Amino acid sequence: MSEPVSALRRARYAGFVTVEEAGLQGMVQIRGDLSSDAFTSAVSDAAGVPMPGLREASLDGRNGLLWMSPDELMLLCPYPEADRAMARLQATLSDTHHLALNVSDARAMFTLQGNGVRDVLAKLAPVDMAPDAFRPGMLRRTRLAQVAAAFWLRSDTQAEVICFRSVAPYMMELLSTAARPGSAVGLHGG
Amino acid sequence: MLTLKCPYCGVQAEETELHAGGEAHLTRFGPDSSDDDFETYLFTRENPKGVHFERWRHSHGCGKWFHAARCTMTLEVFGTYPAQTTEPPQDIRDAITAKRPGWTWREFS
Numbered sequence: 001m002s003e004p005v006s007a008l009r010r011a012r013y014a015g016f017v018t019v020e021e022a023g024l025q026g027m028v029q030i031r032g033d034l035s036s037d038a039f040t041s042a043v044s045d046a047a048g049v050p051m052p053g054l055r056e057a058s059l060d061g062r063n064g065l066l067w068m069s070p071d072e073l074m075l076l077c078p079y080p081e082a083d084r085a086m087a088r089l090q091a092t093l094s095d096t097h098h099l100a101l102n103v104s105d106a107r108a109m110f111t112l113q114g115n116g117v118r119d120v121l122a123k124l125a126p127v128d129m130a131p132d133a134f135r136p137g138m139l140r141r142t143r144l145a146q147v148a149a150a151f152w153l154r155s156d157t158q159a160e161v162i163c164f165r166s167v168a169p170y171m172m173e174l175l176s177t178a179a180r181p182g183s184a185v186g187l188h189g190g
Numbered sequence: 191m192l193t194l195k196c197p198y199c200g201v202q203a204e205e206t207e208l209h210a211g212g213e214a215h216l217t218r219f220g221p222d223s224s225d226d227d228f229e230t231y232l233f234t235r236e237n238p239k240g241v242h243f244e245r246w247r248h249s250h251g252c253g254k255w256f257h258a259a260r261c262t263m264t265l266e267v268f269g270t271y272p273a274q275t276t277e278p279p280q281d282i283r284d285a286i287t288a289k290r291p292g293w294t295w296r297e298f299s
Contacts, residue, residue, distance in 0.1 A: 055199055069252035070198045126204045141199075142207055143250040 004079065007108040007168035015179030017114035021172060022160070025062070025109045026082030028075040030089065032098035042092040046085050047075045057139040057152040066139050066150065074150075074162075079104055108168035110175060112159040118188035121151060121159060123178045129188055131156065145174050192265055197272050199252040211245035214257045215277060215296070239263050241286055241293045243278060246270075259286060 008021040032039045040051050043065065052058035052067040064076035077085050082102045089100050112120055122129040124144040134140065139152040147170060149163040163171050192205045201207075213235050219227040236242065242262045247255050257275070259268040259282050268289065269282045278298055286293055293299060 055201070069254065072252075126207055140201075141251050148250055 004105070007165045008172055011172055013172070013176040013179065015176065015181050016184045017112050017116045017120050017179040019120075019172065019175040019179050020111050020113070021168065022109040022111045024079035024104070025107070025162075026075075026077040026079045026085070026104045027102075027107050027109075027162070028077070028082055028086045028089070029068075029101045029103045030073045030075055030098065031071055031100075032073075032093070032096065034071060034073070036096065038096050039093065039098060042089060042096070043073060043075070045092070046089040047077070052139070055139050056137055059137075059152075059154065066152070068141060068150070106165050107162055108165045108171065110161040110163075110171060112161065112175065112179070113157060114179075115157055116179070116184050116188070117153070117157060117159040119185045120175060120178045121161075122188065123185065124174060125149075125151070131188065144171065147171065147174075192260075192267075194246060194256075194258050194267060194270050196248040196251060196254065197256050197270050198254040199248065201248070201251055203248055203251055207248065207250040209247045209249040211247055211255060214243040214245045215298075236296060238295065241268070241290055241295050243295060243298075245273065261290070 004024060006021060006023045010023045011021045013019045030043055034040060044051050047065045048063045049058045049060045049065050052065050054067060056067050058065045062076065062078050066074040066076065068074050075085060082104045086100050086102050118129040121127065125142045127140050127142055128134060134153065136153040136155050139150060141150040143149065147163055147167040149161055151159055151161040153159050193202050194208060195202050216231060219231040240261055240263055242260060244258050245255060246258050255273045256270055257273055258270045259278060260266060268286045271279050271282055
């Protein structure tokens with residue numbers, strides 16, 4: 001049996017912010033009616049975290065739920081548990097219209113650590129990264145330079161970014177370039 | 191820079207996060223329609239100097255289609271609204287009337 005590997009095998013770059021490919025991360029893409037209690041409670045049970053609100057990330061360690069669109073959520077869990085979480089979801093939702101798909105191998109995740117995380121993201125995305133506008137726990141689905149991505153803050157010094165696995169090398173170079181020592185803008189600390 | 195508020199996810203999205211989808215509120219004519227109706231649907235578009243209604247997709251965000259009412263001359267945005275409608279909602283029409291009294295666009299005013 002082949003051994004699963006992440007897109008960049010935990011590539012790391014230390015600039016004014018440390019950029020690291022986060023390694024294997026379980027991700028289950030879920031679609032359904034977010035106004036249905038049956039759907040939201042099943043999803044929340046499978047993820048082990050409360051439902052996120054509009055444009056929020058509900059996180060507990062490696063587990064989490066991300067609000068992706070008015071009818072879409074992303075479930076985060078440790079890599080080996082993704083299939084189990086999806087099976088549990090499908091069992092509880094057998095009578096409810098929904099879609100669930102294990103996309104762990106089709107996505108890549110990056111962690112950014114340092115005082116300048118807001119600066120790095122502000123360089124690449126058309127998003128207001130001011131501390132009072134984008135707070136930890138909020139999620140934004142947008143583009144980083146030329147590729148689609150979603151990111152959220154775990155704290156004021158730690159951010160996580162997900163993107164398609166096919167663009168992981170581009171994303172790594174992009175984040176590394178934006179985090180190059182001496183290139184801090186200093187608008188948001190760092 | 192044009193920014194539009196996505197009515198689904200509430201993001202004030204700027205132009206590069208969006209994709210323009212052409213004129214809004216088209217009536218579609220399919221296989222059993224007359225040649226004239228089909229030609230009009232396919233080719234005839236408004237090209238106003240002033241109030242205009244457009245479809246936009248929040249393509250780098252939540253992925254939803256929505257409608258926007260804006261002025262092609264000043265780029266002023268009167269409002270955005272969900273796409274599940276065949277005509278501009280009253281609050282959008284009122285907002286336009288407040289700024290451009292006497293406006294018309296296709297059969298709407």
